[in-house]
Amino acid sequence: MTASDLRALLTRRREPALALLIVVLVVLIGIRAPFFVSIDSLSGVLTDTSILMMLACAEMLVILTRGIDLSLAANVAFTGMAVALLSMSYPELPVVAYIVSALLIGLVLGAFNGFFVAIIGIPPIVVTLGTLSMFRGLVFVISGGEWVNRHEMPDIYQMFPMETFLGLPHLLWVAVTVIPMFWLFMNHTKAGRSLYAIGGNPQAARYVGIPIEARLFMVYAIAGMIAGLCGYLWTARFAVAYTEIAIGFELVVIAACVIGGVSIAGGVGTIPGVVLGALFLGLIANALPVMGWSPFWKQAISGAVILIAVVLNSRSHKRQGKLIVRRDEATAS
Amino acid sequence: MVRETAPKPVILEVNGLSKQFPGVKALDDVSLTVRAGEVMALVGENGAGKSTIVKILTGIYKPDGGSIKVDGTSVNFVRPSDSWLAGISAIHQETSVFEELTVAENIFMGHQPTKPRVPLIDWRDMHQRAQEILDRMDVPISTRALVRDLSVAQRHILGVAKALSHDAQVVIMDEPSASLSRREIEQLMVIVRQLRDEGKGVIFISHKFDEIFEIADRYTVLRDGELVGDGDISDVNQDDLVKLMVGRSLDEVFPKVDVPIGEVVFSVDGFTHDTEFDDISFTLRKGEILGFYGLVGAGRSELMQAIFGITHPRSGTLVLDGVQVKIDSPVEAMRAGLAYVPEDRQHQGAILPMSIRKNMTLPLIEQLSHRGFLNRRKQLGATKEMGARLSVKAAHWDQQVEDLSGGNQQKVVIGKWLATRPRIIILDEPTKGIDIGSKAAVHEFMGELVAQGLSVILVSSELEEVRGMADRVIVMHEGRIRGEFNRRDATPENIVSVASGLELAA
Numbered sequence: 001m002t003a004s005d006l007r008a009l010l011t012r013r014r015e016p017a018l019a020l021l022i023v024v025l026v027v028l029i030g031i032r033a034p035f036f037v038s039i040d041s042l043s044g045v046l047t048d049t050s051i052l053m054m055l056a057c058a059e060m061l062v063i064l065t066r067g068i069d070l071s072l073a074a075n076v077a078f079t080g081m082a083v084a085l086l087s088m089s090y091p092e093l094p095v096v097a098y099i100v101s102a103l104l105i106g107l108v109l110g111a112f113n114g115f116f117v118a119i120i121g122i123p124p125i126v127v128t129l130g131t132l133s134m135f136r137g138l139v140f141v142i143s144g145g146e147w148v149n150r151h152e153m154p155d156i157y158q159m160f161p162m163e164t165f166l167g168l169p170h171l172l173w174v175a176v177t178v179i180p181m182f183w184l185f186m187n188h189t190k191a192g193r194s195l196y197a198i199g200g201n202p203q204a205a206r207y208v209g210i211p212i213e214a215r216l217f218m219v220y221a222i223a224g225m226i227a228g229l230c231g232y233l234w235t236a237r238f239a240v241a242y243t244e245i246a247i248g249f250e251l252v253v254i255a256a257c258v259i260g261g262v263s264i265a266g267g268v269g270t271i272p273g274v275v276l277g278a279l280f281l282g283l284i285a286n287a288l289p290v291m292g293w294s295p296f297w298k299q300a301i302s303g304a305v306i307l308i309a310v311v312l313n314s315r316s317h318k319r320q321g322k323l324i325v326r327r328d329e330a331t332a333s
Numbered sequence: 334m335v336r337e338t339a340p341k342p343v344i345l346e347v348n349g350l351s352k353q354f355p356g357v358k359a360l361d362d363v364s365l366t367v368r369a370g371e372v373m374a375l376v377g378e379n380g381a382g383k384s385t386i387v388k389i390l391t392g393i394y395k396p397d398g399g400s401i402k403v404d405g406t407s408v409n410f411v412r413p414s415d416s417w418l419a420g421i422s423a424i425h426q427e428t429s430v431f432e433e434l435t436v437a438e439n440i441f442m443g444h445q446p447t448k449p450r451v452p453l454i455d456w457r458d459m460h461q462r463a464q465e466i467l468d469r470m471d472v473p474i475s476t477r478a479l480v481r482d483l484s485v486a487q488r489h490i491l492g493v494a495k496a497l498s499h500d501a502q503v504v505i506m507d508e509p510s511a512s513l514s515r516r517e518i519e520q521l522m523v524i525v526r527q528l529r530d531e532g533k534g535v536i537f538i539s540h541k542f543d544e545i546f547e548i549a550d551r552y553t554v555l556r557d558g559e560l561v562g563d564g565d566i567s568d569v570n571q572d573d574l575v576k577l578m579v580g581r582s583l584d585e586v587f588p589k590v591d592v593p594i595g596e597v598v599f600s601v602d603g604f605t606h607d608t609e610f611d612d613i614s615f616t617l618r619k620g621e622i623l624g625f626y627g628l629v630g631a632g633r634s635e636l637m638q639a640i641f642g643i644t645h646p647r648s649g650t651l652v653l654d655g656v657q658v659k660i661d662s663p664v665e666a667m668r669a670g671l672a673y674v675p676e677d678r679q680h681q682g683a684i685l686p687m688s689i690r691k692n693m694t695l696p697l698i699e700q701l702s703h704r705g706f707l708n709r710r711k712q713l714g715a716t717k718e719m720g721a722r723l724s725v726k727a728a729h730w731d732q733q734v735e736d737l738s739g740g741n742q743q744k745v746v747i748g749k750w751l752a753t754r755p756r757i758i759i760l761d762e763p764t765k766g767i768d769i770g771s772k773a774a775v776h777e778f779m780g781e782l783v784a785q786g787l788s789v790i791l792v793s794s795e796l797e798e799v800r801g802m803a804d805r806v807i808v809m810h811e812g813r814i815r816g817e818f819n820r821r822d823a824t825p826e827n828i829v830s831v832a833s834g835l836e837l838a839a
Contacts, residue, residue, distance in 0.1 A: 196433065196434060205442075208413065210443055267433050325611045325632070325812035
């Protein structure tokens with residue numbers, strides 16, 4: 001393989017390159033700390049990364065349409081707090097009731113974004129920056145700034161994510177269910193494919209009859225719903241709900257997308273790529289303590305990787321001018 | 334005239350269609366009919382309203398008045414899907430493709446085949462049907478190829494394939510051959526005949542008369558948004574159509590002034606780019622208007638951008654007043670006395686949400702500033718001077734450029750570059766999409782420029798404009814200069830045949 005083949009591979013097909021990078025990392029870490037490569041430890045990394053993977057998939061939908069959702073983590077915090085308070089007041093409900101409530105609350109918050117972006121037509125960055133503050137503020141309002149602690153939550157609420165089924169925690173099973181649904185949606189439904197069209201060429205998307213406003217609204221609503229689900233999972237898993245939950249996490253989510261090959265300019269990105277991007281960040285986060293490095297390296301490393309990813313993304317789209325001259329004729333002369 | 338056969342059934346009937354845009358009446362009470370099994374040529378100059386009709390018929394614009402009947406039933410298109418569900422599909426002028434998606438997905442986007450019972454896309458069926466369409470058109474493109482890897486011509490073929498995928502009753506072709514090679518045009522003609530023989534109605538929009546007379550059965554001519562004539566193509570000749578289209582003497586629209594042409598001031602020698610143009614050499618004289626004609630995508634704009642230092646050619650030299658110059662950036666080009674008014678004024682020329690004053694004086698900011706602070710009085714003065722010279726119609730000089738009509742926007746853009754006092758000005762499609770009145774004003778202004786001793790390079794895809802205004806015409810095809818004509822020899826036949834790559838000029 002020549003250098004240019006390698007670059008073509010890295011730029012054209014992000015997923016295999018990223019998968020390879022992850023395997024190499026695991027092996028390297030395994031050499032330093034063999035216990036890291038055990039099934040238990042690796043499934044722990046996956047479980048830890050489940051929420052990030054799901055949020056990154058949700059964010060990808062938004063970015064594909066040339067948008068951005070900065071309010072996802074704030075939605076996680078608000079919905080997490082709301083369902084935690086719900087469980088405190090109504091501890092006898094079945095766990096599915098908490099999950100459905102989380103999905104609905106998240107959906108409403110997402111639809112709120114969708115309304116302003118799709119119907120009113122305000123740029124997504126402005127809308128979601130506003131709702132980011134708003135949701136964070138509302139966490140204070142509904143909780144009065146108080147925490148919901150382990151002993152205040154019903155057992156059934158906090159046990160669900162880490163209880164196991166076939167040896168794996170429910171949290172991982174949720175991700176394993178949600179992510180293929182995303183994949184199916186994005187690759188095999190007309191609505192999913194239309195998001196690529198909207199991001200790739202909005203004008204042309206309108207020409208072929210794609211209802212752009214409806215699709216945008218849907219995208220923000222879906223993203224909100226997934227954030228709501230993650231809000232429940234987050235507070236249940238750590239058995240605590242407090243006002244600063246997931247603060248700044250929207251940037252990690254966007255980072256996972258970019259590393260996974262999603263173009264911020266829209267129209268480019270795949271679910272497997274985004275999942276691998278999230279996994280990469282999760283791996284770094286979990287491996288650093290194992291390697292005995294300071295956790296602050298995590299931020300530095302993910303920052304550097306984002307830059308590399310963006311450079312690769314832009315290289316893959318740089319064109320060598322338009323193809324006008326037919327060189328095959330010219331070579332004869 | 335007595336017809337031997339019974340008239341074919343009308344499948345599309347448009348009655349009294351009107352559409353108003355801010356400042357311009359795009360369509361005024363236009364009626365037309367399309368019959369099954371015939372090709373109707375829709376003819377008119379740029380800005381005559383052809384594209385507006387297409388956009389109304391495809392549900393992109395809503396008309397202000399008038400009615401549309403398909404197969405005798407009144408229809409009301411609210412969105413594009415209403416239109417193709419009613420049996421109308423169009424190949425749009427603009428390249429409306431999704432670069433990052435495959436050929437098959439581009440063809441079927443918006444109406445992908447789904448599996449029975451489940452709402453999932455049937456990819457296999459989609460690729461198969463895409464393959465059938467491409468086979469029918471006899472084009473060897475893989476359905477799995479990414480569109481970003483296709484050439485300009487292949488993308489246009491894709492547009493045709495897209496229209497065919499709808500199985501429409503009425504197919505609208507909006508300048509389908511604009512950037513196709515001869516072989517591809519022949520293929521296109523075969524497809525058009527095939528559609529006609531299948532009993533479909535075809536609306537064929539083209540600027541090329543040879544194609545119109547070859548393929549069309551009937552014609553409809555628009556001018557300034559109004560219907561000015563229709564009938565059987567066999568009853569008219571090219572001159573009749575031109576007269577209907579232009580509707581006024583050529584001298585009015587193209588007020589060519591005689592200016593003594595001086596010495597060579599600028600020459601380009603052996604300009605070559607890897608993919609965009611090849612071995613370009615030409616000279617420009619003082620007081621001369623040099624026309625660059627070619628089909629869309631012939632590489633003219635790309636060449637001009639390279640000359641102006643926006644992109645960089647692989648080899649070639651520029652000589653200005655006998656001295657070789659090196660231009661690596663627009664700033665250097667401006668210093669050397671060049672100005673470039675780009676084609677796409679919305680994206681490259683004007684900063685739309687900014688005022689006329691700020692737009693016009695943008696290249697002058699340094700001259701109008703003192704110690705880094707802008708002198709607003711001087712700025713207003715410069716704006717007034719330019720605006721008056723170009724007769725820009727605006728409420729006031731702080732009006733935003735996006736609120737102006739197309740013609741006035743173009744005047745602001747040209748005014749902006751004139752403010753730098755260039756000696757050579759490159760105008761890239763200066764009258765594209767503006768009405769005839771503004772066109773005449775821009776043309777008149779070009780005459781003033783050369784009278785003042787400037788030299789103008791006029792890039793245009795409008796044959797009449799190049800013939801009417803240029804002293805010499807250079808014709809490009811696929812990135813190369815294929816012919817050069819003096820004003821006398823620049824007949825439509827000569828120019829078009831060279832521009833389509835049909836023959837090499839001697």
